[in-house]
Amino acid sequence: MIIYDFLYNLVFSITQSAVAGDITAMVISALLPLFILVLPFALLAVWLERKVSAHMQDRLGPMRTGSHGWLQTVADVIKLLQKEDIVAAANDRTLFNIAPILVFAGSYLVFAALPFSSAYIGSNIDLGLIFIIAASGFVVAGILMAGWSSNNKYSLLGAMRSAAQIISYEIPTILVILTIIMITGTTNLRTLSEMQTGYFWNWMIFGGAGFSLSKFLFIPFMLIGFVTLFISTLAEVNRTPFDIPEAESELVSGYHTEYSGMKFAMFFMAEYANMFAVSAIVSAIFLGGYQSPFGYLGNTFGLHWLIPIEQFLWFASKGVFFVLVQMWLRWTLPRLRVDQLMALCWKYLIPIAFVNLIIIGLITVL
Amino acid sequence: MSIYDIIFYLFAAITLISAFFVVTIRNIVYSAFFLLFTFFGVAGIYVILGADFVAMVQLIIYVGGIVILMLFGVMLTNKITSVAIKTGTSQIVPAAIGVGMFAGILTATLVNSHWRKVDTAPLLPTTQSLGLMLISEYGIIFELLGIILLIALIGAASLARK
């Protein structure tokens, strides 16, 4: 919002036009997270993924581009930019071209509501949590679009699996989010983060702020909710062990089999952006969002401008931590079968989330 | 003309154009995807009207649920591109009467209803009041709707088991 106002005033002073000021400020502040966060994060995450997987398999991974290969993704992106943009004759050209944009837009929409720090939230809307769930609908539509327009059995199967999986796992996600809404009475992510201020025992996973009997009663159910949410969001971003939509051994690479060059890069970036978004949501809900677990250096030294920066760093590091856990899981677990996937969702996660919801509701009433 | 006017016309254009294509285009997958954009445009208009919760629910249920289910259904049919959808004119007289009556009712409502014109009022979050209303004032209707949905669910499940 500070950035928005600054840009607005800047353009307004030049053009004397409120509309021009609004449009410029909106466009720039909307693109800001893309260039300062999503792109660098995607570059970092792809590199991290390769290094983490390599070291978990006693390999080294990329080593020759830059120190320990940190420029490898940059090189890959440059390569992808140069590649020919192939549209096969049998593809449905229009939908084929729109699909990656829709998928990326869907995963980028989430970033509008993420509370990066108390000073920077793309849009501090009151329905942040619900907005995040709503935005994932575009990803599903985009994936289906990509799968269908590719005119390829692997793509279509991958897209169908992905859509079925995302829709199924949205239910436990929403149920867990509902329990949180029940306790806190807010869907605003900033308010939610502010509620968990102070020290780490004020985080939702430890029952939220305040010292009462209900806080201690919450703790085990919060842990269950946390694990449920983590598993179901993991399934929503199609990561291993839930990566059956792009199961390499059966479906080549699922819905983006036919894509090449920059369109493929958009799918790839959307996947990594989604990974971060999901981790950020989990940490915003349960682990205090941008709140520091031990208080702020800015408060200790009396430098108040330092606090938002610290908060951003905490938020980013919590996000990256969960991304690392996702990678860790990816290189630990084999892929689930389709029936196992559905069994996990409908027989385990949803009943557990429901029972959790009811119990937490009862505790809240007490 | 402020920025909100521009956004409103943008969403209105998205809604109208994609709705037009939903009806006219011959490829049913395209229709379904255009329906997605129609719902998205409607959600945008809800946001501009200050109905944030309705907009979000519109996105979750229509964009994230119903369109996806329709796409599933469409993709599972084997004829997609060459479906004979009647876009020609048949039964002109009854259709004209029906459309005329509907248009008349709509215009009558448009002209006669008292539109609340709020120019500068801040857009307040509606979720809490909406929730309270659903639980207190419209409690019974809410419960009944829930029961209807549950019955539909059980019915669908029992049909699928046969």
Added chain:
Amino acid sequence: MKEYFQNIWYGFATILTGMRVTFKHLFVPAVTIQYPDVKLQLPERERNRLYVNMDDCIGCDQCARACPVDCISIETVKSIPGEDLGKTSNGKKKALWVTKFDIDIAKCCFCQLCVFPCPTECIYMTDVYEFSEFERNKLVYDFVTLTPVEREEKKANYAKLEAEKAALKAAGTPPAKPSEKVGD
């Protein structure tokens, strides 16, 4: 019901065990060898590029005959009397100028059959294995130490000697005295 919770517990326990294993492996030193920077120690009797020590070669052509793929081609010229070609390292006297000793390493099958017949052990396998080229004819190695001019000279000398011999034979005179120096 009991089985249901057991399943959950079992799932978690096994996942955590697996995660512990992968986490441990995160700190196991990598087995990767950074090839161009670090090279594996080759075994003692590795067979790679051939090398010919021309100081020891007597031009006996045995290696070329042993080669199953005919990748070695040797031409020799007899020395004319009075030339001292020196000795090989194991004491054999050299009698032939080797004017051509080409090994087409692109053909070589690394069978090492050329190495054993050599009486002076001048042809052997080295540990050099990075010798890729963009053009195939660059893989034909020329081991002769003489310059092209010298090679022509030696051939010409021998031809001259032969011609002189033939001339002398024709004239019926005895051959030239061995002390006579011809060429250098």
